[in-house]
Amino acid sequence: MTSLVDHSARETVGFSFSEATAAGAKQHGFYPYTDNGGSTLGITGSDFAILAGDTRSTSGYNINSRMVPKVFKIGGDEETGEGARIMLSVVGFAADGTALKERLDAMVKMYKYKHGKPMSVAACAQRLSTILYEKRFFPYYVHAILAGLDEEGKGALYSYDPVGSYEREQCRAAGAASSLIMPFLDNQVNFKNQYIPGSGEGHALVARKPEPLPLETVKGLVRDAFTSAVERHIEVGDNLQMLIITKDGIQETFHPLKKD
Amino acid sequence: MDHFPGTWGRPRNDVYGAYDPSYLQSTGPKTHTSSPAVTGTSVVGVVFNGGVVIATDNLASLTPSFLLPLRTASYGSLARFTDTKRLRVFGDQAVVGFGGDVSDMQYIDRLLESIDIRENYSSHGNTLNAKNLHTYLAKVFYKRRSEFNPLWNHVLVAGFDSAGKPFLSSADLLGTTFSAPHLATGFGAHLAVPILRRLFPEERPVEEISQEEAVEALKQCMKVLFYRDARSTDKYSIAVITKDKIDLKEDEQLEKQSWAFAEKIKGYGRQTV
Numbered sequence: 001m002t003s004l005v006d007h008s009a010r011e012t013v014g015f016s017f018s019e020a021t022a023a024g025a026k027q028h029g030f031y032p033y034t035d036n037g038g039s040t041l042g043i044t045g046s047d048f049a050i051l052a053g054d055t056r057s058t059s060g061y062n063i064n065s066r067m068v069p070k071v072f073k074i075g076g077d078e079e080t081g082e083g084a085r086i087m088l089s090v091v092g093f094a095a096d097g098t099a100l101k102e103r104l105d106a107m108v109k110m111y112k113y114k115h116g117k118p119m120s121v122a123a124c125a126q127r128l129s130t131i132l133y134e135k136r137f138f139p140y141y142v143h144a145i146l147a148g149l150d151e152e153g154k155g156a157l158y159s160y161d162p163v164g165s166y167e168r169e170q171c172r173a174a175g176a177a178s179s180l181i182m183p184f185l186d187n188q189v190n191f192k193n194q195y196i197p198g199s200g201e202g203h204a205l206v207a208r209k210p211e212p213l214p215l216e217t218v219k220g221l222v223r224d225a226f227t228s229a230v231e232r233h234i235e236v237g238d239n240l241q242m243l244i245i246t247k248d249g250i251q252e253t254f255h256p257l258k259k260d
Numbered sequence: 261m262d263h264f265p266g267t268w269g270r271p272r273n274d275v276y277g278a279y280d281p282s283y284l285q286s287t288g289p290k291t292h293t294s295s296p297a298v299t300g301t302s303v304v305g306v307v308f309n310g311g312v313v314i315a316t317d318n319l320a321s322l323t324p325s326f327l328l329p330l331r332t333a334s335y336g337s338l339a340r341f342t343d344t345k346r347l348r349v350f351g352d353q354a355v356v357g358f359g360g361d362v363s364d365m366q367y368i369d370r371l372l373e374s375i376d377i378r379e380n381y382s383s384h385g386n387t388l389n390a391k392n393l394h395t396y397l398a399k400v401f402y403k404r405r406s407e408f409n410p411l412w413n414h415v416l417v418a419g420f421d422s423a424g425k426p427f428l429s430s431a432d433l434l435g436t437t438f439s440a441p442h443l444a445t446g447f448g449a450h451l452a453v454p455i456l457r458r459l460f461p462e463e464r465p466v467e468e469i470s471q472e473e474a475v476e477a478l479k480q481c482m483k484v485l486f487y488r489d490a491r492s493t494d495k496y497s498i499a500v501i502t503k504d505k506i507d508l509k510e511d512e513q514l515e516k517q518s519w520a521f522a523e524k525i526k527g528y529g530r531q532t533v
Contacts, residue, residue: 030294032405034434057438062449064430065438066462095402095435138406259462 033141034059036094037235039175040070041225042145043189044155046212048246049147051087052222053175054230054257055239057094066238066259068094072101073243073250074146075108075119084250085148086124087243091175092142092162100140104128121148125158125166132164139163143174148245155212155245170210177229177236184228188221189213215244223255230258292409296361298322300346301491302448303357304481305416306456307426307441308474309467311502312418314355314428315478317485318510319493320344320362339493345510347497351376354390354419355499355506356397359445360433361412368411371400390419390427390501394437402435410434414445419501426466426501441466444481447489452481475500483514 037058042051053070056063070091076084088104090097107127111119119127125146132140139162150156159172171189173181186192191208199206213221222242230237240255270279298320305314322340346358346365350372358365372393379386388396394417404411414432421427429439442456459477460469475498482496494514500507 030292030405030408030410032408032410032434034436036436059436064436065440065443067440068438093434093436095398095405095437098437099402099435 033093033096035092035176036064036068037176038070038091039173039177039181039226039229039233039236040089040091040143040145041171041173041181041185041222042089042147042157042159043171043185043218043221044147044157044212045215045218047149047153047155048215048218048244049087049149049155049157050215050218050222050242050244051089051145051147052226052240052242053089053091054226054236055241055254056235056237058235061234063238069241070094070097071241071243072105073252074101074105074124075112076250081250081252085118085245086121087147087245087250088128089145089147089174090142093140096140097142097144100131100142100144103131107131121146121150121156121158124148125156125168128158128160129164129166132160132162136163143178145172145174147243149247153247173225175236177233180229180232181225184225185221189218215246219244226257292407293361293364293412296323296364296412298340298362299412299491300344300359300362300365301489302444302446302452302485303346303359303414303416304444304448304452304456304478304485305357305418305428305442306460306469306474306477307428307466308469308471310426311471311500312355312426312428313471313474313478313498313500314347314357314416314418315482315496315498316346316357316359317482317492318342318344318346318495318497319491321491339491342493342495345497347499347508347510348372349499349506349508350390350393350419351379351386351388352506353501354388354393354417355501355508356393357416357418357445357499359414364411364413368397368400368413368415389422390417391421391429393417393419394427394429394431398431398435398437401431401433405434416443416445418499420503424503447492448481448485451484451488455481455484471500471502479515483517486514486517 038054038056040053051071055067055069057065057068071089073081073084074086074088076082088101090100108119108124128146141162144160146158148156158166158168160166171185173185191210194208195205196208226240237257238259240257242253244251300320303316319339320341322338348356348369376386379388401411410433412433416430418428428443430443431437442460444452456477486492486494496512497510498512
């Protein structure tokens with residue numbers, strides 16, 4: 001019996017879309033990351049530290065939710081966060097952020113259980129770096145900021161890249177609107193490009209020396225930074241979450257931001 | 261019939277030509293799921309005073325692998341199973357609505373069933389609430405995505421938290437989670453959420469939203485989704501979760517459809533003006 005199908009000249013299917021014919025053997029891979037937008041910011045003072053973030057969660061142009069906090073209390077009670085002395089903000093891929101927060105929280109609690117004393121911020125900062133670096137070749141896709149009070153009671157702030165490089169700083173902005181907020185912080189917190197009027201001409205001009213700012217001023221800077229970022233970045237908005245640590249503990253506040 | 265059982269039941273070579281196995285991957289690295297095959301579309305959910313209501317339609321669409329390159333153009337979608345129930349009851353206080361791959365849904369369903377049985381055999385009985393269930397599912401999703409072997413779903417979990425407050429939250433194949441008073445996955449995120457935001461704006465407290473109003477809103481959403489989501493159907497499931505019971509209806513039919521608007525649509529096909 002002869003073949004019913006002519007295999008020598010197989011007909012190519014004609015599509016009306018050029019895209020379709022060009023596709024051929026297209027590989028469709030699985031990409032394990034997504035960007036959930038949002039921005040975070042931390043500033044320290046002589047006896048306090050502030051960590052703040054917006055509460056919008058996005059994927060692409062969609063708003064997932066208007067209330068997904070990015071700043072967490074570490075080492076405190078599971079529900080209320082009571083007893084915590086360290087704060088962590090994570091921005092980037094939210095699922096990695098949650099996983100990272102939960103691991104650090106567990107480690108801080110284990111430290112207290114094993115050693116009978118709370119973990120210092122400096123120790124926690126080093127531990128967070130190793131947690132991130134452990135996943136050097138499949139990183140937690142987040143920019144983390146850790147804050148608390150150091151052994152002298154001064155505000156301490158550590159900022160991280162996704163693979164664990166970190167340094168202690170006075171202030172840091174991270175996330176979607178970091179490029180909008182960070183230059184503002186450079187100028188308003190570290191007094192970059194500010195000079196003492198009439199102190200000289202050209203190179204003789206004396207730069208204004210940065211000094212720790214009072215809490216109320218810093219709160220104002222944080223709110224100004226976010227209201228401005230909301231204006232120019234579509235992934236930032238809805239609510240501003242602020243965590244403030246002083247010797248009396250951590251205080252959490254929410255303020256409305258623009259929802260457009 | 262010959263003496264080679266391996267060839268029995270196969271199309272005859274002399275009639276159809278030799279079997280061409282080239283479409284089966286025989287070389288290269290082992291690959292896990294890199295795209296879903298049989299899928300369900302949107303899941304929609306709303307919180308009301310004293311409970312949560314959640315809905316999905318009953319369709320599972322098939323996108324054959326050789327048509328995947330066309331998927332963005334929404335061609336090559338076969339309405340494969342028209343009686344796929346995508347709402348699953350867990351315990352007596354929680355419902356999961358599944359979007360995405362149907363075989364992965366059935367796998368997760370078996371997981372949840374085994375947990376339910378294990379919990380019920382324990383001395384305290386199954387006390388896992390919707391929040392616990394959501395945490396568990398999110399961790400399963402996150403673990404699987406971290407192994408590059410994802411469960412291709414986007415789910416909504418509806419029920420109550422440990423404080424007895426109505427709970428509605430989402431989890432997807434990457435392990436991403438978020439919660440809001442109204443949520444929708446897939447096409448619903450574009451079509452249903454704007455309707456729900458208009459009906460239940462943020463300023464309006466949840467205590468003001470009645471069960472009837474929430475159910476009516478979801479029915480409207482399912483209708484709009486049927487009008488505009490090519491991979492949806494007019495049969496749907498809806499579950500109302502309240503303190504005393506879960507009211508699950510799996511054979512609902514969209515009512516009062518109006519296609520009058522279709523006449524006014526211009527600019528497609530022959531009618532170009």
